[in-house]
Amino acid sequence: MNLTLNIWRQKNNTDKGGFREYKVTDVSKDMSFLEMLDVLNEQLAEKGEDPVHFDHDCREGICGMCSLYINGKPHGPLQTTTCQLHMRSFNDGETITIEPWRAKAFPVMKDLVVDRSAFDRIIQAGGYVSVNTGGVPDANEIPIPKRVADEAFDAATCIGCGACVAACKNASAMLFTSAKISQLALLPQGQVERKERAEKMVAQMDAEGFGACTNTGACEAECPKGISISNIARMNREYFSAVVSSENV
Amino acid sequence: MSWVSKTLSSTLGRKLLMALTGLFLILFLIGHVSGNTLLFKNDGGEAFNIYAKFMTTNPAVKILSYLTYISVIAHVVYSIILTRVNKAARPVPYASSQASTNSAWNSRNMGVLGTIILIFLVVHLQGFWYQMHWGNLPTVQYNGEEYKDLYTIVKFAFQQEWLVALYVISMAFLGFHLSHGFASAFQTLGLNHVKYSPAIKKVGLAFSIIVPALFASMPLYIYFMN
Ligand code: HEM
Ligand code: SF4
Ligand code: FES
Numbered sequence: 001m002n003l004t005l006n007i008w009r010q011k012n013n014t015d016k017g018g019f020r021e022y023k024v025t026d027v028s029k030d031m032s033f034l035e036m037l038d039v040l041n042e043q044l045a046e047k048g049e050d051p052v053h054f055d056h057d058c059r060e061g062i063c064g065m066c067s068l069y070i071n072g073k074p075h076g077p078l079q080t081t082t083c084q085l086h087m088r089s090f091n092d093g094e095t096i097t098i099e100p101w102r103a104k105a106f107p108v109m110k111d112l113v114v115d116r117s118a119f120d121r122i123i124q125a126g127g128y129v130s131v132n133t134g135g136v137p138d139a140n141e142i143p144i145p146k147r148v149a150d151e152a153f154d155a156a157t158c159i160g161c162g163a164c165v166a167a168c169k170n171a172s173a174m175l176f177t178s179a180k181i182s183q184l185a186l187l188p189q190g191q192v193e194r195k196e197r198a199e200k201m202v203a204q205m206d207a208e209g210f211g212a213c214t215n216t217g218a219c220e221a222e223c224p225k226g227i228s229i230s231n232i233a234r235m236n237r238e239y240f241s242a243v244v245s246s247e248n249v
Numbered sequence: 250m251s252w253v254s255k256t257l258s259s260t261l262g263r264k265l266l267m268a269l270t271g272l273f274l275i276l277f278l279i280g281h282v283s284g285n286t287l288l289f290k291n292d293g294g295e296a297f298n299i300y301a302k303f304m305t306t307n308p309a310v311k312i313l314s315y316l317t318y319i320s321v322i323a324h325v326v327y328s329i330i331l332t333r334v335n336k337a338a339r340p341v342p343y344a345s346s347q348a349s350t351n352s353a354w355n356s357r358n359m360g361v362l363g364t365i366i367l368i369f370l371v372v373h374l375q376g377f378w379y380q381m382h383w384g385n386l387p388t389v390q391y392n393g394e395e396y397k398d399l400y401t402i403v404k405f406a407f408q409q410e411w412l413v414a415l416y417v418i419s420m421a422f423l424g425f426h427l428s429h430g431f432a433s434a435f436q437t438l439g440l441n442h443v444k445y446s447p448a449i450k451k452v453g454l455a456f457s458i459i460v461p462a463l464f465a466s467m468p469l470y471i472y473f474m475n
Contacts, residue, residue, distance in 0.1 A: 008344075019344065072347035097345045104338050169348065169357050170335035172260075202261055211338030212260035212331050214356060215433040221351035233441030236261055240439065243256045 001027040001087060004095040005040065007052055010108050017108065019097075029088040033076060034059060034066060036087055053111040059083040061224065064159030067166070068112055069099040074163035074222050081161065081224045101162055103171035105208040118208040119160050119176060125204035126197035127180045129189045142188050155182035157225045164219035164227070170211025175219035177205045178235035179227045185238050195242035202239050260334065263327050268437035270324040271430050275456070277317045282463050289470060294400025295391055301399045305381055325367060332360050355425040356433070362426040369419035376406055407471040416468040420461035427457035 002025045010017030024040050031039070034056050041051035057065035061084040070076035076085045090096060098112065106114040156179075164175035181198055184190030190197070213232060220229045256262040284304065287297040304310050348357060355362060377399065380386060386397040407413055431453030435441070440449070 069343060072343065072345040073350065099343055099345070102339050102341050102343055104340055167351055169339075169352075171338035172335075174260075202259060206260050209338055210260075211335040212264055213437075214335070214359060215429075215436045216352035216356040218348065218352040229436070230441045230446075233436050233439045235439075236265075236437060237439030239259075239261050240265065243252060249252050 001029060001090070001092045003027055003036075003090070003093070006095060006097040007112070008099045008108075009052070009111055010100075011110065013107055013109055027087055029086070031087045032059065033068070033070070033082050033085040033087065053113045055113050056083060062159060064161035067101050067114065067162060069101060069166055071097055074101070074166040075161075075224055079222065079224060079226070081159075084224075101166040103162075103165050103210065105171065105173070105210050106162060106165065114162075116160070116162050118210070119162065119173070121208065122173065122177055122201050122204045123180060126193060126200040127184065128193070129184055130192050131189075144187060148186055152183050152186040155179045155186070155227065155231055158183075158223075158227050159225060161224060163222050163224060165210065167218040167222035168211065168213075169216060169218065170214060172213050172219070173205050173208070173210040174213040174232045174235065175223060175227055175229065177201055178229075178231035181235045181238055182231045185234065194238070195246040196248070198235065198238040198242040199246060199248060202235070260331075263331055263334075264437045266323060266327050267331065268434040270320040270327070271434050273316065273320045274324065275427070275431065275434075277313075277320070278460055280313075282460050285467060286463070288400075288403065288467050294389075294398065294404070297400045297403075298389060298396045298398060299391065301381060302396050321370070325363070328360060328363055353429065356429040359426060359429060362422050365419065365422045366426060369415065369422075372415065376412075377403065404471055404475060407468040408475060410472075413468040413472045417465045420465040423464075424457045424461040427461070428454055431456055 002023070005022045005024060006019050007022060008017060009020045022040055022044075024036065024043070027036050027039060034054070037052060037054060044051045055065050055067050057063045059066070061081045064081070066075075066082040068075065068082045070082070070085075075082045077089050078085055100106075100108050100112045101114045101116075103114075105118040106116055109115050158176060158179035160176065162176070165171050165173050168174075181201055184197065185194055215229070215232075217229055220227065250258070257266065284300055285297075287300050288294075290296050304314075380402055381397060381399050384402075386399065387401060388395050389398045390396070407416075432446075432450045435446070435449050440446075
């Protein structure tokens with residue numbers, strides 16, 4: 001395959017940045033999207049040019065590090081991570097536009113790399129449980145219905161990639177935050193900090209500058225892990241019941 | 250800040266106000282459309298005029314109408330606040346976007362739809378509501394009691410093609426607003442459930458077609474009957 005790439009280049013956090021066009025030739029249909037970018041970067045390195053910076057780590061669809069807004073969609077045309085997207089999803093001769101995630105809370109650091117530490121700070125605000133130290137507890141000491149365990153697990157599959165924020169017209173982090181609140185609110189271990197968690201994580205999400213939710217459903221449609229917006233409804237319930245009943249005045 | 254004002258200035262709190270005021274306006278629409286079906290009665294406007302007087306004088310209705318004014322104002326004010334927050338959350342737009350592949354047009358354009366409804370509301374209130382409260386209306390007598398003849402005002406207003414067209418088109422926009430807003434308000438309140446959400450979606454869709462269609466049929470009926 002021969003492709004034209006229209007890529008966002010930006011030297012650093014303060015640079016204005018802009019698009020640049022590149023040609024890549026002899027791309028295999030079986031390459032992943034990131035491997036295709038590796039081919040481009042090898043070409044650039046041979047010419048002594050600065051390679052295109054992009055985030056990636058596991059390349060197995062489990063770490064959430066890869067990003068990229070490809071042809072107007074987060075992670076490209078399929079509902080998957082960019083590392084799991086293959087070039088067979090594109091046509092020979094196509095022009096592909098590649099942009100970084102766009103959100104005030106995700107500043108661009110260089111080219112296609114954005115700083116997603118706002119997500120870490122939301123987790124730090126309350127996405128944890130208290131654990132007793134001491135003897136090792138029995139594996140099945142705490143009874144949890146299978147259905148509840150499954151629901152908590154579904155929420156816990158969120159890999160923190162930020163595609164939900166990238167897809168949302170309001171750059172809202174509600175899907176991510178609600179998944180992280182849900183995975184703990186559903187389980188007995190999460191009850192101790194339950195109210196405090198909902199209040200603090202929502203407050204941190206707002207403080208980071210993410211937008212509100214208009215319930216468009218774009219996040220759910222683009223989430224590589226299929227996190228459902230029913231988690232957002234749960235977060236709203238958790239938050240509203242926490243603020244009216246907690247002792248935190 | 251007290252916990253109440255802190256909550257109501259959070260993104261979730263602001264959305265809660267949007268949802269509650271929106272749902273109250275939906276209840277208002279049910280009342281408004283039911284009462285106005287009296288326009289279809291072939292009695293020269295008697296039933297409609299009696300109803301209109303009741304609506305402007307009954308104390309219980311007065312309380313409801315003040316709640317309606319507050320809801321409209323709060324809904325509009327919070328829609329402006331939220332739209333500004335949401336726009337600020339993405340200062341640099343995407344160069345290419347395929348938003349239509351992941352979300353419905355009306356859900357992404359609630360502000361545009363709402364603004365059109367607001368413009369309509371101003372014209373609508375100026376034409377009938379203001380006239381009924383403070384205008385110099387002709388009067389009629391039914392059984393020895395005097396009534397303002399709002400029916401005649403309505404009848405003459407809807408002889409104008411442009412006004413009939415404005416009403417019909419605005420109702421289409423209201424329908425679009427509600428076809429997202431109705432179910433969205435329940436989701437905002439946290440009411441998402443495998444048993445009830447599909448039904449809420451269906452009722453919302455039916456509501457957003459039937460109610461605006463009934464409203465739109467009134468100016469059309471009066472225009473073609475006269
Ligand atoms: C009879 C009139 C109206 C009714 C029944 C109505 C109803 C609703 C409902 C039920 C919602 C959903 C709330 C939620 O998602 O939780 C909504 C959202 C919205 N309405 Fe209205 N509305 C009306 C008029 C207006 C007007 C005049 C405006 C103003 C400019 C407006 C602007 C908006 C906006 C911007 C949203 C989306 C807010 C967001 O989620 O970001 N609406 N409306
Ligand atoms: S909710 Fe989905 S899209 Fe959002 S961060 Fe988690 S995995 Fe990514
Ligand atoms: S690189 Fe880890 S999910 Fe894509």
